[in-house]
Amino acid sequence: MTTRPARLRRSQLSVPGSSEKMIAKAAASDADHVFLDLEDAVAPSAKPGARKTIVAGLNSLDWGKKTRCVRINDVTTSWCFEDVIEVVEGAGRNLDTIMLTKAMRAADVQFVELLLNQLEAKLKLTRPIGIEVLIEEAAGLQNVEAIAASSPRLEALIFGMGDYSASQQMNLRNWGSDGYPGDIFHYPRFRIAMAARAAGLDPVDGPYANFRNEEGYRREARWAQMLGFVGKWAIHPAQIAPALEIFSPSAEEVTRARELATAYDKALAEGIGSVSVNGIMVDAASIRIIMNTVRKAELIGL
Numbered sequence: 575m576t577t578r579p580a581r582l583r584r585s586q587l588s589v590p591g592s593s594e595k596m597i598a599k600a601a602a603s604d605a606d607h608v609f610l611d612l613e614d615a616v617a618p619s620a621k622p623g624a625r626k627t628i629v630a631g632l633n634s635l636d637w638g639k640k641t642r643c644v645r646i647n648d649v650t651t652s653w654c655f656e657d658v659i660e661v662v663e664g665a666g667r668n669l670d671t672i673m674l675t676k677a678m679r680a681a682d683v684q685f686v687e688l689l690l691n692q693l694e695a696k697l698k699l700t701r702p703i704g705i706e707v708l709i710e711e712a713a714g715l716q717n718v719e720a721i722a723a724s725s726p727r728l729e730a731l732i733f734g735m736g737d738y739s740a741s742q743q744m745n746l747r748n749w750g751s752d753g754y755p756g757d758i759f760h761y762p763r764f765r766i767a768m769a770a771r772a773a774g775l776d777p778v779d780g781p782y783a784n785f786r787n788e789e790g791y792r793r794e795a796r797w798a799q800m801l802g803f804v805g806k807w808a809i810h811p812a813q814i815a816p817a818l819e820i821f822s823p824s825a826e827e828v829t830r831a832r833e834l835a836t837a838y839d840k841a842l843a844e845g846i847g848s849v850s851v852n853g854i855m856v857d858a859a860s861i862r863i864i865m866n867t868v869r870k871a872e873l874i875g876l
Contacts, residue, residue, distance in 0.1 A: 578729050579704065580873055581641045581670070582606035583776050584805040585817035586732075590615035591624035591644070597631040601640070605814050606805065609643035609706075612657050613675050621653050629664030641670045643706060648676035649685050658686060662693045662703065671704040671729060676737065678713040680724035687725045702727060709766050710734025710780075711741045718766060722773035730776040732807075733766050735759050736783070757797055767802045776804045785810035795820045823867045828876050831867040838864075 587605035589596050591612045600608045610628045612621055628644055646657035658672060674686050683705060690703050705727045709718055715738070722731060739746055744758070757763075763779065770777035779798035782791040791813055795806045805821045808814045823831070838856045841849035848857035856864065 578726075578774060579670075581729065581776070582805075582873060583641065583730060583778050584821035584874075585808050585814045586643075586778060586805060587808045587811070587814060588615070588645075588781070591628045592616050592620050594627055594631065597627065598635060599811070601631070601635040601637050603811055603814060604818065605640065605808060605811075606818070607641040607643060608637070609645045609673050611645045612653070612661075613645050613647050618653075621647070621657075625657065625660045625664075628661060632661075632665035632668040637668075642668060643671040643673050644669065645673040645675060645708075646686075648674070649682045650676075654686075655689065658689045659693065662690065662699075663697065666693065666697055666699050666703065667701075669703055671706050673706040673708065673732070675708045675734075676711050676714065677707045677709065677721055678711050679717050680720045683707055683721060683724040683728060687727050690727065704729040706730040706732060706778075708732045708734045708737075708780075709762070710737035712738070713741075714738075715762050715765060718769040719772070722769040722775055728773070728775060730778050731766050731770040732778040733759070733763055733780045735762070735780050738762060760797075760801075763798060763801050763803070771802060777802060779803045779806040781807045781809045782813065783809070785812050788812070788816060792816050792820065822874055823871055823876070825876065827867055828871040831864045831871070834864050835861065835868055 583606055585605045586607040586609060587600050587603060589600040589608055589610050591610040597610060610631065612624055616624045632642055644661050647653040661669065672686060674683060677683055686705055694702065705725060706729055707721060709715055709731055714721065718731070722728065767777040779795065782794050784790060795817055798806055799820055806817050808817055834851055834854065834856050837849050837851045838861050848855060
């Protein structure tokens with residue numbers, strides 16, 4: 575399996591690529607990951623100018639340890655190839671990933687991969703630019719396993735539930751009240767998470783539109799976290815803190831996980847395959863769950 579960069583994606587902040595002010599605020603935010611948008615947040619007539627604004631922001635601002643990403647238009651549009659070319663030529667050394675929208679098949683990802691291959695060779699870039707993919711069409715979900723295995727540059731699969739709902743012609747009028755019994759997005763979330771994990775990618779949950787409803791956002795984020803997602807989008811800075819909290823282990827969980835891991839290592843060294851620690855049995859199966867917490871804590875810096 576390809577070794578991919580380990581990046582935090584607990585909170586992915588969405589920022590219109592046409593707004594210098596919002597880009598500057600995003601760079602100073604607490605989000606792990608910021609994506610500067612060239613798609614839905616930017617009108618067609620403003621896209622060429624937004625590319626230049628994004629390049630200037632990537633090159634001039636202090637982004638700290640954030641993952642710097644640009645969301646491009648999908649491969650069926652007339653903007654896609656110029657999004658990639660202009661942004662990478664202008665700011666490739668200060669760009670971590672490209673986010674591809676509305677991927678429907680593996681070839682969509684491979685088109686972006688080929689562009690990046692050519693640009694990096696031309697510009698002599700030594701650090702590869704990764705790809706993140708939005709699964710937001712019914713065809714994309716149908717082909718999600720092939721998409722997940724499509725490129726060694728691929729780092730994350732993201733569930734875009736807004737466009738997905740339109741693609742599948744879902745009726746969401748009563749969503750969140752007395753409508754569908756259960757989580758209407760459980761199946762696509764589960765399938766995306768499973769495809770991502772099988773391919774060694776990060777699964778990320780998409781937006782929650784009502785940024786004033788923190789409890790609703792928290793509910794959706796908790797559901798995604800329980801299914802194995804590493805983070806969730808923030809369409810407003812108010813959603814950053816809840817995402818960071820929900821997708822981070824608590825200090826108590828980290829301490830406990832490290833105690834159990836230490837006890838298990840000691841048992842193995844003594845030729846024992848399992849050990850009981852304060853009533854908790856740790857063996858080859860449970861240590862895998864425990865080490866997920868330890869590795870996440872190390873990535874966060876806890």
